Amino acid sequence: MTAVSLVDVASYLPGEPVPAEFYTEYPAAEDKLRDHPMFKVPPSRHHVAADETNADMVERAVQPLIERHGREEIRGVDVLLVHSQLPDLPFVGAGTEVARRLGLNPEWLVDVANAGCASFVYMLKLARQILTTTDAKTALICNAQSAAGQWFTQSQVRRLAQAAIPGDGCGVGYVTTSSDAPILDVETRHIGEYAGEMTVAADDGRKYWEPGQSQLRIGFSDASVAKVLARGNRLVPEVVTDLCRRLGVATTDIDTLITNQPNRTFLRNWREALRLPGERHPNTFDEYGNLFGAAIPITLDRALSSRRIEDGNLVVLAGFAHAGDFAGAAAVRWRGTRG
Amino acid sequence: MSEEPSTLADIPGLLRIENAGKEELTAHCMELTHAVYPHHQVYGRYCTIHEYVDCPPEQVYDYLRQGHHLEEWTCSLRDFAPSGTPGLWVGHDRLENDTRIYCEVVANPAAMTVDYHCAWDQGEKLWMIYLMRVVPARLVLGEQGSVITWTNCRHPHYDANPYPEKAPRPDRPWVGDYWDLFYAGHTLEMNNLKAILEHRHRNGLPLGVAPARPVTR
Numbered sequence: 431m432t433a434v435s436l437v438d439v440a441s442y443l444p445g446e447p448v449p450a451e452f453y454t455e456y457p458a459a460e461d462k463l464r465d466h467p468m469f470k471v472p473p474s475r476h477h478v479a480a481d482e483t484n485a486d487m488v489e490r491a492v493q494p495l496i497e498r499h500g501r502e503e504i505r506g507v508d509v510l511l512v513h514s515q516l517p518d519l520p521f522v523g524a525g526t527e528v529a530r531r532l533g534l535n536p537e538w539l540v541d542v543a544n545a546g547c548a549s550f551v552y553m554l555k556l557a558r559q560i561l562t563t564t565d566a567k568t569a570l571i572c573n574a575q576s577a578a579g580q581w582f583t584q585s586q587v588r589r590l591a592q593a594a595i596p597g598d599g600c601g602v603g604y605v606t607t608s609s610d611a612p613i614l615d616v617e618t619r620h621i622g623e624y625a626g627e628m629t630v631a632a633d634d635g636r637k638y639w640e641p642g643q644s645q646l647r648i649g650f651s652d653a654s655v656a657k658v659l660a661r662g663n664r665l666v667p668e669v670v671t672d673l674c675r676r677l678g679v680a681t682t683d684i685d686t687l688i689t690n691q692p693n694r695t696f697l698r699n700w701r702e703a704l705r706l707p708g709e710r711h712p713n714t715f716d717e718y719g720n721l722f723g724a725a726i727p728i729t730l731d732r733a734l735s736s737r738r739i740e741d742g743n744l745v746v747l748a749g750f751a752h753a754g755d756f757a758g759a760a761a762v763r764w765r766g767t768r769g
Numbered sequence: 770m771s772e773e774p775s776t777l778a779d780i781p782g783l784l785r786i787e788n789a790g791k792e793e794l795t796a797h798c799m800e801l802t803h804a805v806y807p808h809h810q811v812y813g814r815y816c817t818i819h820e821y822v823d824c825p826p827e828q829v830y831d832y833l834r835q836g837h838h839l840e841e842w843t844c845s846l847r848d849f850a851p852s853g854t855p856g857l858w859v860g861h862d863r864l865e866n867d868t869r870i871y872c873e874v875v876a877n878p879a880a881m882t883v884d885y886h887c888a889w890d891q892g893e894k895l896w897m898i899y900l901m902r903v904v905p906a907r908l909v910l911g912e913q914g915s916v917i918t919w920t921n922c923r924h925p926h927y928d929a930n931p932y933p934e935k936a937p938r939p940d941r942p943w944v945g946d947y948w949d950l951f952y953a954g955h956t957l958e959m960n961n962l963k964a965i966l967e968h969r970h971r972n973g974l975p976l977g978v979a980p981a982r983p984v985t986r
Contacts, residue, residue, distance in 0.1 A: 655799070663802070695800060700804065702805055703804035
């Protein structure tokens with residue numbers, strides 16, 4: 431079987447850091463929950479600019495890859511996979527616009543609209559499959575998250591405890607048929623049972639495209655938050671444990687675990703469940719908040735930049751999506767190509 | 770001088786819907802909810818286990834309240850005989866050689882609780898207490914049969930033998946040395962209990978047996 435490697439990642443954070451006070455000192459801000467780990471406000475996050483699109487962010491995030499691997503090499507990718515939240519257009523993803531900007535001519539282009547916060551893992555699996563079974567040799571996978579500066583800054587939503595948690599950003603990965611940093615295995619689960627439980631909430635019940643005064647936000651009842659906590663607690667350790675079992679290693683052999691980062695409680699629980707010390711589970715929650723799907727590639731990029739990952743390390747990327755409708759984990763034997 | 774009644778507002782640290790609100794309560798609960806719990810956190814100070822048994826609750830209670838049945842379902846309690854003190858039996862705990870265990874059954878038919886008040890080596894102070902309760906499964910699980918709960922609390926004597934002079938020999942290991950295995954050991958015994966009761970109930974056999982050493986009443 432052809433070896434497929436995640437050879438590099440890069441990222442982009444829009445604008446200047448936005449301090450917690452943007453939310454906590456907003457008139458009528460909900461402050462009862464500020465001291466709880468589930469809702470504790472990250473000190474900082476980034477927001478997309480008013481006119482900044484997902485394609486803008488991907489274009490900027492890819493620049494370091496172009497610098498490190500050459501413009502022609504990146505332009506030559508055979509596969510382009512893009513996940514973006516919020517979509518800039520309701521009827522088409524950002525993929526073709528990304529291709530236009532970067533001058534790509536991929537044979538395979540998929541706008542992935544499932545797998546949410548763990549979509550980087552799912553796109554790794556897709557890329558590996560396409561690179562293993564076709565003539566395709568290289569893939570670019572992109573996660574753009576632009577909900578924080580758009581949805582959660584709306585006048586009525588901004589005062590809610592949930593608004594202060596998300597942050598915007600974009601992470602991209604470069605995947606090739608090589609054995610530089612092989613993707614050892616990927617474990618994914620689509621869990622239909624939990625589909626559709628994360629909703630767009632509008633107080634007047636209008637469809638998102640219908641005109642009206644209500645401001646859209648992510649819908650969560652207390653009960654479903656509790657359910658999602660229980661599912662997340664279970665799902666991420668499960669997929670990581672199954673992945674490790676297939677690889678014949680213990681979870682404690684993971685050198686670096688990088689997950690999505692909905693809040694500090696999940697980060698703590700996953701680390702505990704997999705019996706890993708904090709230093710082996712880096713996150714960027716305090717700096718960037720909940721980055722949704724972009725968290726995994728951005729945190730991986732930061733961990734590499736700060737030299738927290740050494741050659742030969744077993745790196746596991748894992749997460750779950752939405753209200754638990756997807757969970758996935760990927761293992762990479764890291765060998766740096768950044769020089 | 771009359772005492773002013775205490776108001777809840779005077780008590781620090783209360784979390785009630787009146788002062789915390791629903792969202793804050795939920796957030797507190799979330800924080801307390803982990804994916805895994807270390808063994809010592811769950812079984813360090815108290816050891817509670819529970820099991821479903823497909824056998825009518827009154828019959829399960831009746832079997833448990835007869836202390837000599839401990840010889841059937843426990844791993845190592847054997848040879849019970851009257852001690853001479855009414856209600857107090859003495860047998861061997863074969864976990865360790867030459868070790869006597871004293872036991873008194875305190876049962877409440879209305880609540881279907883059966884507590885075994887026990888101690889190694891002496892019967893004056895029964896500090897090692899096994900608290901068991903039979904609950905009709907119809908009430909709590911919506912099906913026939915019983916739920917049995919079983920709790921032990923870590924009395925300080927588990928950590929230090931209060932009567933070392935009564936041990937059969939100085940180097941005899943102490944019962945409290947096994948505390949960390951209580952979850953496992955009690956689970957084995959609960960499995961025995963379930964197997965015995967379900968087998969006899971399923972096959973229409975008498976649940977109990979006569980004591981090997983009957984006590985003259």
